[in-house]
Amino acid sequence: MxxxxxxxxxxxxxxxxxxxALKLKGLDFDTVPYGGFDGREALVEATGQPLTPVLEHDGRKVYDSFGILRYLDANFGGPRLFSSTREGMRAIERWEDLARNGFGAALGLMLAQLLEGKDDPDKTALAERTINQLAVRLEDALQASPYLMGDEPNAADLTLAPFVLPVVVDPSSADLNPLLQYVAKRVRLAGRFAKTHAWVERVMAIDHSTAAV
Ligand SMILES: N[C@@H](CCC(=O)N[C@@H](CS)C(=O)NCC(=O)O)C(=O)O
Incomplete structure (x- = not known):
């Protein structure tokens, strides 16, 4: 292999x-980083398309983070990322949807400002309002268990925590990437979501080096 x-x-x-997910599974891997959004040409050359992440395994290229997690679970041992039941899968897919269309859309409002190089206070206020409304669902789930779906982390946690990280991380941390820094300075998750704050830290502790990515 x-x-x-x-x-x-x-x-x-x-x-x-x-x-x-790679860390949780205990897999060894190499990373090929590209230079921010300027790295797109090299990425297209290497993978045939312009988006990351892309996983290469045994001559196969696997695109899209949602697909990559499913590929890892199907092909490698270690802790299961997905459920063996239909109800469990449906629950994970609902959490994935919250990341993609909820938190992802709110962070998109911030990324757009970063890329344009121009602050828009209305968009920032909407992002913060949206994120604090959506966090109610996380905080509710985390009343019952340390992870969204029980005592162990699964794909739901790995998918959502990185989207919440920018609004809970300390903006003065030295190793933040530009998106984390931009969002952290402008949008905050309210302190009343104490379990959500602790959960992000718990999930990110699976690999501390990821904050800088
Ligand atoms: N649905 C895809 C989204 C892929 C995607 O949009 N990747 C972004 C980073 S999160 C990207 O590579 N953007 C580069 C660009 O737009 O130039 C996934 O989950 O992997």
């Missing part, structure tokens, strides 16, 4: 998700 290779184009919660 060839060593796993992960193509990364920071900054990206979806890249962090895959790094956490």
């Amino acid at each position: 060839t060593r796993l290779k992960l193509h990364l184009l920071p900054p990206s919660p979806n890249n962090v998700k895959v790094l956490l």
Whole structure:
């Protein structure tokens, strides 16, 4: 088996998700980082398309972080990322949807400002309002258990925590990537979501080095 290779184009919660999954599974892998959004040409050359993350395994290229997690679970041992029941899978997919269309959309409002190089206070206020409304669902689930679906982390946690990280991380931390830093300075998750704050820390501790990605 060839060593796993992960193509990364920071900054990206979806890249962090895959790094956490590889770490949780205890897999060895190499990373191929590209230079921010300027690295797109090299990424297209290497993978045939412009988005990250991309996982290379045994001559196969696997695209899309949602697909990559499923690929890892199907092909490697270690802790299961997904459920063996239909109800369990449905619950994980609902959490994935919250990341993609809820937190992801709110962070997209911030990424747009970062890329344009121009602050828009209305968009920032909407992002903060949206994130604090959505966090109620996380906080509710975390009343019952340390992870969203029980005592062990699964794909739901790995998918969502990187999207919440920017609004709980200390903005003055030295090793933040540009997106984390931009969001952390402008949008905050309220302190009343204490369990959510602790959960992000718990999930990110699966691999501390991911904050800088
Ligand atoms: N649904 C895809 C999203 C892939 C995606 O949009 N990747 C972003 C980083 S999160 C990217 O590579 N953007 C580069 C660009 O737009 O130039 C996934 O989950 O992997």
